[in-house]
């Protein structure tokens with residue numbers, strides 16, 4: 001997935017003219033340390049007006065740190081920042097915003113319970129003159145402002161929607177609107193695509209190009225080379241806090257970028273497709289889940305066998321996450337059964353399910369997969385804390401924990417997965433995004449559970465680490481375990497899955513074997529009803545393959561509209 | 574290689590040319606809010622004393638002198654232990670992010686149970702005293718535990734149900750002390766004195782400190798060990814740090830809340846039992862509540878952020894306020910209620926922090 005789509009995508013979307021604006025931002029000799037960790041070391045970076053500048057680098061290379069300094073969240077230890085020619089020292093993000101900068105963070109910073117419009121104008125609200133002076137927010141003006149910005153930049157959003165109910169892509173758009181609302185002339189995007197589906201990425205890039213053409217300067221931090229080639233004008237590569245490469249995008253190749261990032265070439269990992277699947281470890285039968293207002297998973301049946309990776313594709317918000325939550329047991333089901341290794345666990349607790357051999361890499365790393373205020377060691381221990389060597393499940397030590405074992409396990413994990421940290425006692429919240437992800441992946445893989453559910457397992461990790469994690473997932477499969485892989489990256493599904501199911505509107509609408517699966521077919525099925533028929537999707541292929549027999553027959557008449565309401569007997573939490 | 578979390582999370586301490594930046598950096602240090610709360614409370618107290626036309630320096634000196642008076646140490650220690658006990662009742666649920674505001678109800682139920690057992694069972698002290706303490710812990714623990722299913726089953730937040738249930742228990746105990754269990758012919762609503770065999774073992778010839786205080790200190794040690802060394806303590810901390818993370822990892826959050834609330838109630842119950850089994854060896858209506866151990870304990874627990882190792886220290890602060898308040902009244906003419914005001918300010922500042930933190934974590938993550 002490193003180089004595949006890159007070249008053609010690049011040719012299609014790259015602007016023909018070379019980037020030639022004057023410098024909007026100059027970072028000169030920037031240095032930053034955290035204790036003993038050197039996050040940035042003499043970094044020079046020039047952003048030209050009206051261009052898109054990509055910043056790449058391995059996890060922990062110092063990209064987020066550099067962007068945080070530019071945005072006034074951190075103060076550089078050394079070096080100078082100039083914005084539009086003037087040296088600046090930002091005491092905080094408010095100064096940066098006043099100087100015309102806007103930032104979309106690696107982790108969303110939105111109020112879930114508030115509306116889109118409220119979030120966008122928060123901190124810079126249009127005021128209404130009234131009895132109490134200008135004490136009240138003018139909501140009508142806020143709505144109008146959001147609509148106007150959305151229309152100007154082609155950001156499709158509903159100002160009245162509550163942020164908590166939005167998909168990742170929609171939240172991303174809210175973050176961008178927030179920056180645009182404050183008239184950002186320089187837009188910093190830190191891994192904006194990590195949680196987006198391909199079509200969401202496409203529309204984001206359209207927005208970025210439109211903004212750049214209108215004179216906005218954009219910095220884009222990303223790990224995805226095809227994105228860099230597709231949308232950027234210039235690229236700067238960081239490694240261990242230093243600049244190791246500068247490229248004009250039209251002269252750069254994927255291989256060169258990878259070498260600058262990692263110092264070596266990256267081998268692609270591919271599921272060999274060997275071995276025969278064993279007994280069934282997960283069986284989901286007619287599963288429906290309701291979120292109280294509507295059915296979010298409707299009548300889903302699927303199974304995962306030992307030695308098999310079953311992929312689930314779909315645009316985010318089509319029920320994949322709820323399906324996973326229902327299998328894990330954090331969400332109640334409205335109808336249907338879940339069986340783990342043959343045992344019905346539909347009403348069982350999360351702990352019982354995990355005890356039967358279930359491990360989960362969750363999509364929401366900060367919200368569900370970790371406790372940011374706890375250490376790496378503590379985060380790595382959850383779920384392992386009641387069994388040897390950290391805890392004990394029987395005997396006199398039952399219920400006790402060995403802090404020594406907790407630390408030594410964490411040290412092993414850090415070494416195994418190449419987690420860049422100052423030690424196992426570092427708070428996981430201060431790790432770089434990709435490194436925190438590695439800790440979560442490592443913790444769950446360590447269970448060696450017969451069934452692993454992996455949701456976006458490589459979100460935020462760099463190309464090298466993606467290869468490493470993919471390799472581990474394949475080893476996990478080869479060891480005779482089953483994996484349910486939920487991913488937005490079609491390339492990831494193509495590289496790893498033995499079968500790919502596509503979810504749309506809460507239902508499984510298509511199923512492909514590895515041999516049948518192509519980007520086009522999966523993409524078409526993800527796009528919805530029109531392409532829900534795999535035979536139609538496979539027309540383009542020379543050999544229209546039959547649908548996978550182990551999955552529900554996708555050609556059967558489907559009672560499920562995009563948001564179907566299946567009859568159910570109330571929530572069984 | 575193992576940098577303490579404090580240093581890694583705190584903003585850089587390097588000298589900065591920008592005062593504002595340095596100030597924000599310093600303000601992020603975890604100790605700032607608690608210490609700031611105390612300083613602010615003392616300042617507000619000083620303003621009030623000044624407004625009353627008195628001298629804050631004299632008043633505060635009186636507080637310190639009085640509470641640390643060697644002749645009073647025995648009494649001071651007993652107050653410290655009771656505040657520690659009530660801090661425990663607040664800290665255990667606080668560790669998992671829950672607020673137990675029902676300390677008073679749990680306290681009086683403990684006192685009542687111990688009184689009933691101690692005055693009605695004709696057993697030797699070696700059996701009777703532990704039995705009374707354990708009985709108090711069980712009854713008060715059960716009362717505290719009610720709040721857990723109310724939260725899990727019916728969605729009533731623990732902070733609400735403890736607050737609402739507590740006055741009910743207080744009223745019931747008050748009724749029982751006044752009527753069915755009250756001492757006949759007494760002008761005061763109180764039970765009869767406990768028999769000799771049911772009085773807590775004294776420590777030497779000290780008049781306030783007794784074996785009950787040792788029990789409370791031991792409970793603190795147990796909490797510290799459980800918190801840092803056991804799976805349950807780990808789960809408590811995980812849930813306190815991120816409830817969804819805990820649930821995802823297989824922590825039975827409902828059961829944990831049940832255990833935490835039962836343990837919290839039991840701690841308060843033990844304090845109640847020890848108080849009634851100390852001089853004047855009877856349950857007097859209102860006497861368990863009026864010293865304000867519950868509130869002081871809650872403040873100490875909040876100030877310590879629920880961390881077991883810090884509670885003894887923060888409890889000292891409130892002990893000084895509590896004990897010294899009386900001295901202040903005597904030597905500086907400042908009403909002792911001022912110490913309640915100071916405690917109140919500390920709690921308000923800390924509560925404000927909690928609200929702000931929640932506001933911050935409310936922001937979604939990807």
Ligand SMILES: Nc1ncnc2c1ncn2[C@@H]1O[C@H](COP(=O)(O)OP(=O)(O)OP(=O)(O)O)[C@@H](O)[C@H]1O
Pocket residue numbers: 034037038039057058059060061062063064065066106420421422430431432433434435460462581582
């Ligand atoms: N607040 C902090 N305290 C301690 N160390 C930190 C802190 N913030 C960042 N670091 C360290 O600085 C280094 C650079 O981190 P940064 O977040 O900039 O990486 P990144 O390039 O954005 O990586 P990723 O691609 O994983 O997001 C890492 O080693 C990280 O652990």
Ligand SMILES: [Mg+2]
Pocket residue numbers: 063064065106190432433434
């Ligand atoms: Mg980053």
